[in-house]
Amino acid sequence: MSYYFSNDENVKTNKKDHQVNIAGLSFIFTTDNGVFSKKGLDFGTRTLLETLPEYINGEILDFGCGYGAIGIFLKKKYQCEIDMVDINKRSLALAVKNASKNNVEVNIFESNIYENVKKEYDFIITNPPIRVGKEILYKILMGAYEHLKDKGELWLVVHKDQGAKTVLKNLNQKYEAKIITKNKGFYVICARKR
Ligand SMILES: C[S@@+](CC[C@H](N)C(=O)[O-])C[C@H]1O[C@@H](n2cnc3c(N)ncnc32)[C@H](O)[C@@H]1O
DSSP states (O other): OOOTTSOOTTSOOOOEEEEEEETTEEEEEEEOTTSTTTTSSOHHHHHHHHHOOTTOOEEEEEESOTTSHHHHHHHHHSSEEEEEEESOHHHHHHHHHHHHHTTOOOEEEEOSTTTTOOOOEEEEEEOOOSTTOHHHHHHHHHHGGGGEEEEEEEEEEEEGGGTHHHHHHHHTTTEEEEEEEEETTEEEEEEEEO
């Protein structure tokens, strides 16, 4: 079984272009087999992006960038500097191409969890990988704390069927976390560094 994060180079390529509007801005994203949401913008990701507040700015990390929707949207909409990381090489290559196609300058690099992430950010924004299992998921969510500036915020989207309520409860052991919106089972959560 090949998962979208598994770097399986045997997965046959089948690139497709998608014209996408998010919060009144227009984008073109190329996706491919072997990356998350190859059929276009994921509904959870859309819900997250359309929920983000106006005060987003500064230095931002798009964790698990996939083909690049989050970081590219953020760079177009907000005054910010964007780093984007993923473990999946095909996703990273698409993110680089998509950034260029959408005329944004962002910094994209490979990282397994936070291995190559050296900075602290004002915001970390993610549609986190759930299928990687709890151990890695919580390394990502709890590890974000060390990569946030004081009062920095982790924004994420999780579906209720994927344990959104438990995620919220666990985040509150470290952060001040709350649900900002719910849409068709997707919970957008903001977790603020204490
Ligand atoms: C749910 S997808 C979201 C992709 C993209 N941000 C979007 O919204 O379309 C999660 C992403 O996390 C990446 N990922 C999984 N495990 C990872 C790890 N250990 N380190 C970094 N990224 C990882 C996957 O390759 C995938 O692209």
